[in-house]
Amino acid sequence: SQQGEEDPQALSIQEGENATMNCSYKTSINNLQWYRQNSGRGLVHLILIRSNEREKHSGRLRVTLDTSKKSSSLLITASRAADTASYFCATDAWDSNYQLIWGAGTKLIIKP
Amino acid sequence: EAGVAQSPRYKIIEKRQSVAFWCNPISGHATLYWYQQILGQGPKLLIQFQNNGVVDDSQLPKDRFSAERLKGVDSTLKIQPAKLEDSAVYLCASSLRGNHYEQYFGPGTRLTVT
Numbered sequence: 224s225q226q227g228e229e230d231p232q233a234l235s236i237q238e239g240e241n242a243t244m245n246c247s248y249k250t251s252i253n254n255l256q257w258y259r260q261n262s263g264r265g266l267v268h269l270i271l272i273r274s275n276e277r278e279k280h281s282g283r284l285r286v287t288l289d290t291s292k293k294s295s296s297l298l299i300t301a302s303r304a305a306d307t308a309s310y311f312c313a314t315d316a317w318d319s320n321y322q323l324i325w326g327a328g329t330k331l332i333i334k335p
Numbered sequence: 336e337a338g339v340a341q342s343p344r345y346k347i348i349e350k351r352q353s354v355a356f357w358c359n360p361i362s363g364h365a366t367l368y369w370y371q372q373i374l375g376q377g378p379k380l381l382i383q384f385q386n387n388g389v390v391d392d393s394q395l396p397k398d399r400f401s402a403e404r405l406k407g408v409d410s411t412l413k414i415q416p417a418k419l420e421d422s423a424v425y426l427c428a429s430s431l432r433g434n435h436y437e438q439y440f441g442p443g444t445r446l447t448v449t
Binding site: 227253254256265266267268271311313315320321322323325326327328 | 375376377378379380383391393426428433434435436437438439440441442443
């Protein structure tokens with residue numbers, strides 16, 4: 224069953240611009256994680272945000288979580304060519320035995 | 336620290352043949368996962384081990400897929416016999432202590448079934 228859905232499916236921006244991706248989910252969660260996947264480095268963990276947290280930062284990344292709307296957003300500021308990748312959100316919930324359920328991802332392309 | 340190791344990186348087999356993948360997790364990580372990722376989709380969990388015990392294998396097609404984690408360290412995933420729809424990337428991941436922690440992924444094995 225699909226828990227998280229990323230939006231948009233694809234995003235193309237100019238280098239230096241900010242990129243925002245959204246994730247919506249269906250049931251109450253314990254935590255939400257964002258991962259990045261590119262051909263060079265495979266699937267890499269970016270940020271984990273717990274259900275009692277509203278915002279987290281890591282370098283140029285900012286993640287927000289709105290549990291009332293069952294949604295999260297990932298903001299990448301001052302994008303670089305190396306940010307070109309697919310971005311996935313993954314959630315764990317009690318009704319999936321806390322297994323991580325992944326969305327289909329947002330494909331981000333940074334144009335030079 | 337060494338990352339998650341997987342082999343082989345690529346494998347091409349004909350349908351009805353068998354194939355095995357190997358994974359060595361990060362040292363000290365109790366939890367090991369096998370995922371299947373079909374092109375354009377997110378990873379789908381096949382099986383999760385906690386040490387050498389199975390925590391969840393509800394999405395593992397047990398008529399053809401099997402996995403083991405001997406001694407609670409490295410793991411093998413086998414497909415026998417393979418079908419065309421098994422063509423995918425098989426990812427191994429490990430985490431310190433389960434789903435509430437970040438997962439570290441290996442480079443994956445790209446399987447093509449012809």
